[in-house]
Every structure is written in structure tokens, then in C-alpha cells.
Amino acid sequence: MRVTTDADSPPAGRARLADVARLAGVSVGTASKALSGNGRMRPETRQRVLDAVETLGFRPNHHARTLHTGRSWTVGLVTTDGIGRFSTPVLLGAEDALGEGRISVLLCDTRGDAIREQHHLRNLMDRRVDGIIVTGRRTDPRSPLRGVEPIPTVYALSPSTDPEDMSVVSDDGNGVTLAIEHLLATGRTRIAHITGPAHHAAARDRARFTVELLAASGLEPATGRVHFGEWSEAWGRRAVEALLRTAPDTDALFCGNDQIARGAADALREKGVNVPGRVSIVGWDNWDTMALACRPPLTTIDGNLAEVGRRAALRLLDAIASRPEPGVRAVSCRLVVRESS
Amino acid sequence: MRVTTDADSPPAGRARLADVARLAGVSVGTASKALSGNGRMRPETRQRVLDAVETLGFRPNHHARTLHTGRSWTVGLVTTDGIGRFSTPVLLGAEDALGEGRISVLLCDTRGDAIREQHHLRNLMDRRVDGIIVTGRRTDPRSPLRGVEPIPTVYALSPSTDPEDMSVVSDDGNGVTLAIEHLLATGRTRIAHITGPAHHAAARDRARFTVELLAASGLEPATGRVHFGEWSEAWGRRAVEALLRTAPDTDALFCGNDQIARGAADALREKGVNVPGRVSIVGWDNWDTMALACRPPLTTIDGNLAEVGRRAALRLLDAIASRPEPGVRAVSCRLVVRESS
DNA sequence: AACAAATGAGCAATCGTTTTCCTGAAAGGA
DNA sequence: TCCTTTCAGGAAAACGATTGCTCATTTGTT
Numbered sequence: 001m002r003v004t005t006d007a008d009s010p011p012a013g014r015a016r017l018a019d020v021a022r023l024a025g026v027s028v029g030t031a032s033k034a035l036s037g038n039g040r041m042r043p044e045t046r047q048r049v050l051d052a053v054e055t056l057g058f059r060p061n062h063h064a065r066t067l068h069t070g071r072s073w074t075v076g077l078v079t080t081d082g083i084g085r086f087s088t089p090v091l092l093g094a095e096d097a098l099g100e101g102r103i104s105v106l107l108c109d110t111r112g113d114a115i116r117e118q119h120h121l122r123n124l125m126d127r128r129v130d131g132i133i134v135t136g137r138r139t140d141p142r143s144p145l146r147g148v149e150p151i152p153t154v155y156a157l158s159p160s161t162d163p164e165d166m167s168v169v170s171d172d173g174n175g176v177t178l179a180i181e182h183l184l185a186t187g188r189t190r191i192a193h194i195t196g197p198a199h200h201a202a203a204r205d206r207a208r209f210t211v212e213l214l215a216a217s218g219l220e221p222a223t224g225r226v227h228f229g230e231w232s233e234a235w236g237r238r239a240v241e242a243l244l245r246t247a248p249d250t251d252a253l254f255c256g257n258d259q260i261a262r263g264a265a266d267a268l269r270e271k272g273v274n275v276p277g278r279v280s281i282v283g284w285d286n287w288d289t290m291a292l293a294c295r296p297p298l299t300t301i302d303g304n305l306a307e308v309g310r311r312a313a314l315r316l317l318d319a320i321a322s323r324p325e326p327g328v329r330a331v332s333c334r335l336v337v338r339e340s341s
Numbered sequence: 342m343r344v345t346t347d348a349d350s351p352p353a354g355r356a357r358l359a360d361v362a363r364l365a366g367v368s369v370g371t372a373s374k375a376l377s378g379n380g381r382m383r384p385e386t387r388q389r390v391l392d393a394v395e396t397l398g399f400r401p402n403h404h405a406r407t408l409h410t411g412r413s414w415t416v417g418l419v420t421t422d423g424i425g426r427f428s429t430p431v432l433l434g435a436e437d438a439l440g441e442g443r444i445s446v447l448l449c450d451t452r453g454d455a456i457r458e459q460h461h462l463r464n465l466m467d468r469r470v471d472g473i474i475v476t477g478r479r480t481d482p483r484s485p486l487r488g489v490e491p492i493p494t495v496y497a498l499s500p501s502t503d504p505e506d507m508s509v510v511s512d513d514g515n516g517v518t519l520a521i522e523h524l525l526a527t528g529r530t531r532i533a534h535i536t537g538p539a540h541h542a543a544a545r546d547r548a549r550f551t552v553e554l555l556a557a558s559g560l561e562p563a564t565g566r567v568h569f570g571e572w573s574e575a576w577g578r579r580a581v582e583a584l585l586r587t588a589p590d591t592d593a594l595f596c597g598n599d600q601i602a603r604g605a606a607d608a609l610r611e612k613g614v615n616v617p618g619r620v621s622i623v624g625w626d627n628w629d630t631m632a633l634a635c636r637p638p639l640t641t642i643d644g645n646l647a648e649v650g651r652r653a654a655l656r657l658l659d660a661i662a663s664r665p666e667p668g669v670r671a672v673s674c675r676l677v678v679r680e681s682s
Numbered sequence: 683a684a685c686a687a688a689t690g691a692g693c694a695a696t697c698g699t700t701t702t703c704c705t706g707a708a709a710g711g712a
Numbered sequence: 713t714c715c716t717t718t719c720a721g722g723a724a725a726a727c728g729a730t731t732g733c734t735c736a737t738t739t740g741t742t
Contacts, residue, residue: 406730
């Protein structure tokens with residue numbers, strides 16, 4: 001209930017377009033046109049409206065506008081489980097790119113729960129979001145969202161299993177290439193690959209690319225096989241200990257993530273093996289708290305996750321402007337050379 | 342432009358309340374009342390409406406509702422710089438508590454830029470958010486938001502400098518008490534405190550509480566003073582090396598965060614000093630990748646950051662329901678005992 | 683049986699913009 | 713001078729729900 005003492009008194013609360021119009025001596029419609037730049041009008045009229053906007057501190061009501069135009073200038077950001085180390089940069093990259101487009105982000109954390117996901121999706125549809133970005137912490141493909149048909153959706157980091165959907169991922173093949181070529185270029189040939197659990201796509205893919213790429217140079221992994229394990233420092237240490245026994249002539253370690261790499265570096269140092277003198281190490285993720293704290297600081301592959309988020313947002317904006325381009329796009333990785341190689 | 346072939350045909354696109362009403366054979370107003378439970382009506386009438394809702398898959402338009410009622414069921418979550426290790430759990434805790442209240446979260450990352458902050462605030466006001474939660478990555482008090490007067494605001498993690506604002510923080514004093522009492526209870530008396538830079542409130546406050554609490558037991562820090570430095574492992578290592586020279590009889594380290602603690606643990610191990618045999622270590626943050634990967638796993642103080650977020654959200658909900666309770670509330674910490682003590 | 687009270691349901695105003703007509707008036711051309 | 717364009721600006725209909733008010737019916741009371 002807006003309180004006004006009489007018809008022409010200054011309005012209580014926030015100024016409405018009607019107040020602006022009255023002050024400028026024009027109709028509401030004209031005021032609207034003056035602001036949107038749609039209708040034609042005398043420059044001085046427009047200026048009067050603009051001045052009135054200034055004096056009253058008028059800001060248009062977002063919901064009224066959305067109600068009429070159907071565009072909410074909002075996108076839903078659905079994170080599959082928690083907001084972790086991987087989804088955070090994606091999320092920030094997306095928020096950044098969307099902010100440029102004056103679009104706001106509704107955050108939905110599903111905690112990996114399908115019920116909660118459906119719940120959030122209905123909410124997003126009720127709020128008439130212009131689009132949805134889905135991101136998870138793993139690179140394993142995920143099943144597409146259900147029941148959001150008319151709303152453009154982009155999958156970031158974890159691609160959709162449906163190739164007709166839009167997905168943006170980090171290019172693991174490219175990352176492997178950067179790492180292996182760097183090691184070969186610095187004269188290493190007996191390269192071991194230590195990585196995470198085989199049931200993670202990230203581990204499997206990187207391992208496969210590694211083996212293929214080594215084979216292309218007539219090489220094979222130092223121990224003849226890839227070492228799957230966990231994404232932990234402890235696994236890195238254990239793997240190195242085994243490695244020093246089985247293949248003591250190994251001259252480089254390519255690790256599936258920075259934690260494994262750091263564990264490996266620690267184990268080597270404690271065994272008196274010089275890094276990078278006798279063994280080079282390359283990690284993956286460029287996770288600063290690991291890579292920089294490592295002794296020596298880690299050479300590592302940066303998945304450019306913020307860029308993945310940015311690109312996902314840009315594709316979403318394209319799709320919203322109805323230029324749908326389905327398919328998976330991969331963002332190149334970056335090799336960050338530090339002292340471990 | 343909604344396309345209908347004739348007045349009574351099923352509507353294209355999403356169902357509106359008008360469609361529900363027509364199907365149920367009642368007026369729009371009655372249908373609305375049937376759903377909100379506000380008006381009185383014959384049970385069978387209500388049921389007809391409910392059935393129609395079901396058949397049409399009707400979901401109310403959020404913006405239309407907000408436009409009329411003024412409540413958007415949305416809160417803005419403003420993070421001061423990035424979304425880091427500290428703001429993430431706060432954010433998740435808040436999102437969780439707000440989700441219970443069927444409220445959505447608009448994410449605003451200011452990147453520490455005042456211009457961007459103002460920009461986001463105006464946006465939030467345009468969207469008529471019901472409330473705002475402000476969070477940062479430091480515990481240093483921050484200046485209150487400007488120009489959001491009528492909107493309830495809660496500061497999480499970094500309190501507002503204005504005591505009349507609502508703030509929720511982690512209780513550093515309590516954390517220090519837990520840590521020191523644990524060390525004393527396990528027989529340690531020559532306790533050193535190694536922490537971050539003195540220009541961080543987190544470092545200063547924890548140091549002050551530590552000195553006070555030791556004094557209360559007739560003790561003083563092992564070296565007679567607190568060691569300020571950085572929040573890094575490297576500083577932890579350096580500090581320990583200095584400590585072993587100046588005060589070799591030190592029997593416990595209380596570190597300002599887990600990174601320092603981990604660095605300290607590494608340095609001690611490498612000097613052949615047994616942990617926890619000869620020296621106990623307690624860290625702060627319970628940051629799993631540090632605390633669990635540490636050798637030995639770290640005893641540490643958990644700031645319960647998710648709970649800080651939850652409590653901030655709950656206070657905000659209270660304030661929205663117009664029960665304003667200004668002031669700073671502190672969330673207790675938790676001592677997580679592992680093998681380093 | 684007659685009148686008052688309670689109840690069920692509809693009408694229409696409202697929220698604040700956008701946008702589509704539509705109307706005068708001014709300007710231009712013959 | 714008269715007729716056709718162009719132009720400025722207004723009136724009003726959306727957009728989709730909520731809610732106060734009104735008006736018939738029932739129901740209840742002597």
C-alpha cells in the first residue's frame with residue numbers, strides 16, 4: 001500500500017516510472033520510450049525525462065519488466081556436487097562473462113542429489129531464467145537435465161552424454177600433449193604416469209592420451225603401464241617408492257594431479273633423488289596451494305577452468321540470442337613451467 | 342504474443358492461472374485463493390482447481406507474484422573477493438539454510454572492487470531482493486554496505502565495523518581456548534605460536550588470545566613472543582628452524598593456520614624431531630587437503646564456516662520477518678584431534 | 683416464516699513496465 | 713492553398729498473479 005498524502009505529492013518509497021513521467025510532464029509510455037531509446041521524440045523531451053530520473057533516483061522494477069518481456073536477465077548455475085576446487089573457477093569465469101552481459105546468476109547447489117536437482121530446476125523455470133549452466137566437479141559425462149526443454153542449457157566441465165547438447169570442457173588431450181612434449185623436449189624418455197582411480201574419466205583419458213602420445217614417439221611408459229590409484233599425496237609417495245624399485249632408471253613423472261605430483265616430489269626428496277636433476281615432475285591442475293608449496297615448485301598443466309566457465313557463459317549467451325550450436329567444445333590447457341622440470 | 346487458435350483452445354506455452362481457472366470452471370481470483378489457501382471455499386471447488394493445476398502442470402509465475410507482493414524470495418550473496426577457500430563453506434551453509442526457506446541466492450562477486458560492489462548492490466535492489474548476505478575471505482571488519490538502507494543485511498565472516506549491523510563470525514577466542522587447553526591437558530607447557538601477518542585480524546586476534554590464555558596459566562609463549570609471518574608452509578618451515586635454535590625445549594606449536602602447521606611438521610620431521618612425541622602441533626582451519634595430507638595428520642581448529650553461513654542466513658530470515666536483532670554473533674569452533682598432538 | 687449472519691465465489695483494481703496503436707500537429711510537395 | 717508524410721507524444725492493453733470488496737446463496741435463529 002503506497003502512502004500518498006494527495007495525488008501530486010512526492011511518492012513514498014521508491015520512485016516509479018509514473019513519478020518520473022509526472023515530474024517530466026510526459027506520459028508513462030513516453031518516459032519508457034525515452035529510457036529505452038525505442039520511440040522517437042524531441043531531444044529536449046528525452047532530456048527532461050532523463051533529468052527526472054536523475055532527481056528521483058529512479059531505477060526500473062526488474063520484475064515488472066521481466067513480467068512483460070519474458071526475459072529475466074538471469075541464468076541458473078547448477079553445481080552438481082558442492083562447490084569445490086574445480087567448480088569454483090568455472091563459476092567465477094561464468095559469473096564474470098555473464099556480468100558483462102548484465103546477467104545475474106542464481107546459484108543452485110544440488111549436492112549430487114537428483115531430487116534436489118529437480119527441485120532447483122523447477123524453481124529456475126518458475127523464475128523464468130534465460131538459461132542454465134550445469135557444472136560438476138568431475139570430468140565424467142553426466143546425463144542431461146530433464147524437463148527444462150525450452151531453456152538453453154550449457155554443460156561446463158562435465159559434458160552432457162547427449163552430443164546434441166552444448167558442452168564446454170577442458171581439453172585433456174591437449175594438456176597431455178603439452179606435458180609430454182615438454183618432457184621429451186627436455187630430454188626425458190623414461191616417463192612414468194601416475195594418476196587417479198581408473199573409474200574417473202579424468203584419470204582414464206589422461207592415461208590413454210599419454211600412452212598414445214608416447215607410442216607416437218616410439219616410447220612406452222617407464223614401467224610398461226600406467227599407475228592408477230587415488231588423487232592423493234599419499235598415493236604419489238607410495239607410487240614413487242614402488243617405482244624406484246621396479247624402474248629405477250625412470251627420469252620423469254607425469255602425474256594426474258598436483259597432489260600426486262607433490263607426494264611424488266616429497267618421496268623423491270626423502271629418498272635423496274634430485275628433482276629435477278635426475279627426475280622431472282609434471283603435475284596437473286596448477287592448484288597453487290599444491291604447486292607453489294611443493295619442493296621444488298611444480299611444473300603443471302593448467303586446465304584453464306575459469307576460461308571453461310567463461311566460454312560456457314558465452315555459448316549460453318549465444319544460445320539465448322537463438323544461435324544454437326550444439327556439440328562439445330574443448331578449451332586448451334596451459335603448461336606452467338616451474339622448477340620441477 | 343501468446344498464440345491461440347480460438348478463445349477456448351488449450352494455450353500454447355506454459356499454463357497460466359487463467360487456464361487453470363477456466364479448466365476448473367472458476368474465476369482467476371478463486372483459483373488463486375484455492376492455491377494460496379487464503380479465501381474460504383467449498384472443498385470440492387478447491388479440489389477442482391487443484392486437479393486442473395495437476396493436469397496443466399501449472400506453476401505460478403514468480404515475477405508476477407513478486408510484482409504484486411513485493412517479496413522476491415531471493416537474497417543477494419555478495420562475496421568481497423573471489424570465492425575462496427573461506428567464503429565457499431560460508432556460501433554453501435547459507436545456501437542450504439535459505440533453500441530450506443525456499444529462498445534463492447543471487448551470486449555477486451565483487452572481486453574486492455568498490456565500483457563493482459556498488460554495481461551489484463544496485464542490481465540487487467532493482468531485483469528487490471529480500472535481504473543481503475555479505476561475506477569476505479578475511480576476518481577483518483569491513484565497512485558497511487552503502488545505499489541499501491531498507492534491505493536487511495547480514496555480514497558473515499568479516500563483521501561490519503558498525504556494531505548496529507548484524508554480523509556472524511567464527512569465534513577465534515573460543516578456538517584458541519580449545520587449542521591451548523588441549524595442549525595443556527596433554528602436558529605441554531612450552532608452547533610457541535606461529536601465525537600469519539600482523540596486519541590480518543585473524544593473526545592478531547588469535548595471537549592476543551593465545552598470550553592471554555597462557556598468561557592465565559602463568560605461562561608465556563615458548564620464545565617469549567608470537568611469531569608473525571605469512572600464511573604459508575614456507576614460513577612454517579622457516580619459523581621452526583629458527584625456533585629449534587632459540588628455544589629448543591619447545592614442546593608444542595600452535596599455528597595460525599594449517600599451512601603453517603604443515604610446514605612446521607615437515608621441518609620438524611626433516612630435523613628428526615618426533616611429532617607428536619617431542620613436539621605437538623595444532624593448526625587452524627581444518628582444511629582437509631592440508632590437515633589430512635600432513636605427516637602426521639594435523640590436530641586443528643575447525644572454524645565451522647558452514648555454520649557461520651547457516652547462522653547468517655537464519656538471522657537474515659529473522660530480519661526479513663522483521664525481528665531485527667543487531668550485533669555480532671560468534672559461532673563456536675571445534676577441535677579436531679588427529680595424530681599431531 | 684421472516685430476518686440476520688455466515689459463506690462461497692466473482693469482479694475489478696493493483697503491482698510497474700513495455701509496446702502497440704492512434705491522434706493531432708507540423709512540415710513538405712505540388 | 714491543399715494534400716500527403718513525418719513526427720511527438722498520449723491512451724490503453726498487455727504481462728500474470730493477489731486481494732479487497734461486493735453480491736448472491738445458504739444456514740441459523742427466534
